[in-house]
């Protein structure tokens with residue numbers, strides 16, 4: 001079964017740059033050693049001969065397309081490779097055992113690196129961007145909202161939101177799955193985690209996030225973005241306006257909730273109530289700035305990611321009718337057929353095994369978090385190499401999860417790669433869409449439940465047909481978005 005994804009993808013992406021054979025003399029430098037001024041010896045993996053900016057004219061090194069660079073390096077330099085960005089060492093790791101080294105075994109020697117720290121201009125010192133000890137405190141405060149029993153209470157709202165969306169559609173209607181899923185998952189996060197109804201203000205979160213994403217790669221290209229943030233540069237001004245509007249919405253939601261008072265808040269089960277009631281060990285509550293940072297982080301981390309996973313999975317199902325049929329057979333078996341059919345519930349979630357594997361395979365090929373970055377604070381040895389503090393390290397779910405060594409015929413969409421038996425044959429870190437270790441995604445349980453219940457509710461009633469002649473390509477922003485709308489026609493089952 002299975003049709004390779006992106007059959008009609010951007011030809012620029014699929015052929016021209018991948019076909020280019022490396023010019024070894026020009027590009028590649030073997031592993032080497034050097035001793036620095038302090039007498040420390042460093043062993044550097046094989047890599048690019050010159051600093052990265054030297055190659056910017058190459059199709060695999062184009063600005064704003066880091067996945068091409070990672071794919072090029074994995075293919076031509078092996079599982080650990082290196083380049084320099086100005087005077088910084090950058091190491092790209094493409095092997096499950098190295099993922100484990102960074103996320104688990106040597107995790108204590110790493111902090112967030114530059115591109116994550118850059119997110120602070122939007123997210124402040126929230127869970128995603130902070131380092132310890134701020135991070136440990138935030139995680140302790142937010143964790144109860146993501147406990148299994150707590151998430152279970154959200155199931156009904158998730159299904160209800162998906163049902164309302166699917167029941168507004170009509171036979172033959174054309175929709176853009178990406179925009180539709182963004183709007184649905186925003187509504188679900190707002191209702192479940194913030195107990196907020198979705199009004200024009202909450203919709204503005206989506207508009208402002210889209211505005212920020214459109215200019216994000218431009219923004220992070222500034223070597224010293226933090227310093228130019230108040231300058232009247234057009235893109236920067238747009239960013240400032242979008243952020244100010246986001247802040248107004250978030251602060252309004254916080255103020256309205258706080259006004260309910262402690263007694264009412266303690267009856268609520270959502271994350272925002274927990275954050276407002278949280279007290280630190282010394283009895284202090286979160287400041288308004290801290291609340292804003294946590295709320296905006298979870299809003300943004302919580303809706304774009306699941307929306308992208310659902311979008312890409314639905315797209316893959318349009319290309320793989322056999323998997324779609326099999327999934328629908330499971331939905332009929334678990335939820336009944338025709339007039340007897342009922343909506344999925346919390347109890348069905350674990351029974352929808354094939355549906356879950358369809359999503360797992362969707363996230364293998366199109367992981368919403370497409371790469372992760374770290375910086376080491378002390379010398380690190382990995383794979384026989386030794387790198388100095390301040391080195392930047394990258395791992396890419398997108399590239400690793402498409403390795404032919406780990407997944408034979410890697411572009412084939414095959415949900416059965418995710419049975420317990422098949423998973424047991426692979427290294428756990430051959431698949432890491434939610435990261436791992438102490439910074440593993442706090443919303444993983446929430447995301448799985450939402451994605452399975454939404455996909456089941458939508459697919460129970462509708463089949464999607466891809467409208468021919470579209471260009472489909474990825475866009476690696478903070479999450480892996482589709483570069484263009486993905487238009488489908490709805491067919492009632």
Ligand code: HEM
Pocket residue numbers: 127128129139189193297298301302303305306309367368369372373432433434435436438439440441442443444446447
């Ligand atoms: C398919 C959906 C999702 C994917 C693929 C995903 C992926 C990830 C990954 C890879 C990380 C680790 C980043 C790193 O270590 O550098 C992460 C962290 C995080 N995620 Fe998710 N996520 C998803 C859904 C969610 C949801 C639904 C929420 C909240 C409602 C959420 C909130 C967070 C937060 C707060 C962090 C930071 C955790 C920490 O550093 O302690 N995510 N996510």
